[in-house]
Amino acid sequence: MMNDATNFAPPKVTLHGIHRSFDLGRKSVVAVAPIDLEIRQGEFLCIVGPSGCGKTTLLRILAGLEMESGGQIDFVHDGRLSTTGRPRRENSMVFQEHGIFPWMSVRDNVAFGLKSQGVDKKTRYAVAEQYINKVGLGNFMDAYPNQLSGGMKQRVSIARAFANDPEILLMDEPFAALDEQTKILLQEELLRIWEETQKTVVYVTHSIDEAIVLSDRVMIMTARPGRIKEIIDISQYFPRPRNVEEIKGSATYGEVYGRIWSALKEEVFAHEGEVGGATK
Numbered sequence: 001m002m003n004d005a006t007n008f009a010p011p012k013v014t015l016h017g018i019h020r021s022f023d024l025g026r027k028s029v030v031a032v033a034p035i036d037l038e039i040r041q042g043e044f045l046c047i048v049g050p051s052g053c054g055k056t057t058l059l060r061i062l063a064g065l066e067m068e069s070g071g072q073i074d075f076v077h078d079g080r081l082s083t084t085g086r087p088r089r090e091n092s093m094v095f096q097e098h099g100i101f102p103w104m105s106v107r108d109n110v111a112f113g114l115k116s117q118g119v120d121k122k123t124r125y126a127v128a129e130q131y132i133n134k135v136g137l138g139n140f141m142d143a144y145p146n147q148l149s150g151g152m153k154q155r156v157s158i159a160r161a162f163a164n165d166p167e168i169l170l171m172d173e174p175f176a177a178l179d180e181q182t183k184i185l186l187q188e189e190l191l192r193i194w195e196e197t198q199k200t201v202v203y204v205t206h207s208i209d210e211a212i213v214l215s216d217r218v219m220i221m222t223a224r225p226g227r228i229k230e231i232i233d234i235s236q237y238f239p240r241p242r243n244v245e246e247i248k249g250s251a252t253y254g255e256v257y258g259r260i261w262s263a264l265k266e267e268v269f270a271h272e273g274e275v276g277g278a279t280k
């Protein structure tokens, strides 16, 4: 997918004043302040922001795992607008901890979401195997999670997320626990599969690096209550298909990095010293 196309692509999801508060004893904590945002069809959107600013909460709302306190979300399903709908739920979210089942083989883990969607065995195994091959685990179809490294387990999660064919792929710091080399390999794999499948991805990360390398746009959130501070269009700097190392070696990279960090820094320091500020 080329960026120009993504820039002018129709919206996939539109948030109108979406907000979320939590009751904490007698007090109410505003986790997400009203957010207006348009996420385009096929876009790779990264979200960065200080700890506790509501990123996970926002993803969970998008996944339908958490209700918003107010506002409206419009989804486009098969070209039709739905103002009440949610994206399909089946594991469209990839978490930091891979969340795969230890008692199931790689094949069954990846096919799991399809099984709960009622897809027959032959079809779901065929789809699962296709994605297991794509993430480079072709020789590990019958292996169990305890026979895999952390990076391999995260590959299983990614294969499962794509195999479910979700409307939107929601990823919450999926590579945060991985070593640098594995992370770069998986970022490249993710980009390749994303380019092939043209999924809409919303990806939360603490890493500015990762946000630049992966995304079409980076959305920077303020300290809690999380609002949109700035959205930076990355696609204008780095065309697709991308090569992670090339991007990191380019002069523009430092510039873009500086711009994101200076916006983020104000928010990270705004949060410092606040009692309970970093609680999860």
Ligand SMILES: Nc1ncnc2c1ncn2[C@@H]1O[C@H](COP(=O)(O)OP(=O)(O)OP(=O)(O)O)[C@@H](O)[C@H]1O
Pocket: 022, 023, 024, 029, 030, 031, 049, 050, 051, 052, 053, 054, 055, 056, 057, 058, 224, 279, 280
């Ligand atoms: N179920 C809950 N009940 C009460 N408060 C919650 C709940 N979930 C989240 N919060 C509060 O909402 C705020 C935002 O939390 P959230 O997990 O969305 O932050 P985050 O941006 O993902 O942080 P991090 O970067 O540390 O993962 C926090 O203050 C948190 O304490």
Ligand SMILES: [Mg+2]
Pocket: 055, 056, 057, 172
């Ligand atoms: Mg979080």
